[in-house]
Amino acid sequence: MTDDRMNWLGVSLTVSAEAAEAVSEVLARFAPAGVAVEATNFTVTPDDHGVPVGDVIVRAYLPADAELEQTRARLEESLWHLGQLLPLPAPVYTPVADQDWSEAWKANFKPLRVGKRLMVIPAWLDPPLAPDDVPIRLDPGMAFGTGTHPTTQLCLCAVERHLRPGQTVIDLGTGSGILAIAAAKLGANRVLAYDIDAEAVRVAQENVAANGVADRVRVTKGSLAELRAKGASASLVLVNILASVIVRLFEEGLADLVEPEGRMVLSGILDSQAYEVHAALQRHGLTLAAQEHLEDWVALIAEKEGKLVDAGRG
Numbered sequence: 206m207t208d209d210r211m212n213w214l215g216v217s218l219t220v221s222a223e224a225a226e227a228v229s230e231v232l233a234r235f236a237p238a239g240v241a242v243e244a245t246n247f248t249v250t251p252d253d254h255g256v257p258v259g260d261v262i263v264r265a266y267l268p269a270d271a272e273l274e275q276t277r278a279r280l281e282e283s284l285w286h287l288g289q290l291l292p293l294p295a296p297v298y299t300p301v302a303d304q305d306w307s308e309a310w311k312a313n314f315k316p317l318r319v320g321k322r323l324m325v326i327p328a329w330l331d332p333p334l335a336p337d338d339v340p341i342r343l344d345p346g347m348a349f350g351t352g353t354h355p356t357t358q359l360c361l362c363a364v365e366r367h368l369r370p371g372q373t374v375i376d377l378g379t380g381s382g383i384l385a386i387a388a389a390k391l392g393a394n395r396v397l398a399y400d401i402d403a404e405a406v407r408v409a410q411e412n413v414a415a416n417g418v419a420d421r422v423r424v425t426k427g428s429l430a431e432l433r434a435k436g437a438s439a440s441l442v443l444v445n446i447l448a449s450v451i452v453r454l455f456e457e458g459l460a461d462l463v464e465p466e467g468r469m470v471l472s473g474i475l476d477s478q479a480y481e482v483h484a485a486l487q488r489h490g491l492t493l494a495a496q497e498h499l500e501d502w503v504a505l506i507a508e509k510e511g512k513l514v515d516a517g518r519g
């Protein structure tokens with residue numbers, strides 16, 4: 206799992222406060238994870254407030270993928286154009302190794318009980334288990350889904366509550382594979398796990414094998430389009446992505462994945478975004494059966510054909 210591939214290339218420029226906004230805008234075009242502006246110096250005002258003064262550091266991370274050299278050339282070209290209007294220093298690049306990320310979370314990742322029976326366990330630990338415990342052993346690497354995020358916990362609880370043995374499950378945006386593994390261990394017959402990220406697919410496949418559920422869980426690179434092309438459907442569909450992505454996926458046929466009388470768990474939704482996801486699922490023939498909240502997040506349980514949920518509200 207730990208090799209020395211680089212996953213991100215840090216790029217920063219130290220510029221005047223006036224230039225910061227323009228430089229941020231340029232970096233933002235190439236940095237999917239956003240741009241940070243840090244002060245380099247503070248001064249203390251007469252009423253004891255520290256206020257930033259002088260130059261600032263504008264920092265961002267470029268994905269170190271196959272297109273990195275192209276991205277870097279385009280970024281430098283954009284900065285050169287901006288440099289014709291404002292004096293700019295050369296950007297400073299700092300590679301960020303895969304290991305740094307995985308080692309950092311390994312230090313923080315402990316066995317975690319979620320729901321009634323699920324126990325998420327780092328692959329390198331072997332804690333004692335109660336007879337009813339359902340262990341999920343995880344080595345998430347760079348893939349999202351260690352079990353600590355509220356959106357993942359909401360989904361795990363929903364799987365525990367809504368999964369019926371023998372069901373077929375679709376897990377769209379599988380990340381580390383955590384939900385797919387939970388579904389298989391709780392009795393699903395077949396789980397189709399999809400992710401657009403190649404690293405997530407690789408990690409999920411390893412985790413599926415390590416949990417002994419490879420006979421029931423198939424991990425595939427792709428998304429809704431690939432599932433629809435195969436005519437795939439399931440009686441339980443899990444989608445923990447983001448509200449805006451879920452709304453877009455509904456416009457592209459997400460509801461077709463749910464079999465009649467099937468259920469869908471929608472997560473990655475902030476409380477303030479529940480309304481737009483609710484509206485989208487209703488537009489596409491589903492009804493809201495339950496909502497579960499954790500911290501600022503909400504998971505929506507939707508149903509096809511309006512069949513009543515027996516144990517929806519906890």
Ligand code: SAH
Pocket residue numbers: 348349350351352356357360377378379380381382383384399400401402405427428429445446450
């Ligand atoms: N299911 C895991 C991971 C959720 S993170 C959990 O519950 O913890 C969301 C995952 O969705 C990421 O791995 C990301 O790569 C993937 N993803 C984002 N957009 C997607 C899309 N349009 N189709 C499929 N997967 C997507």
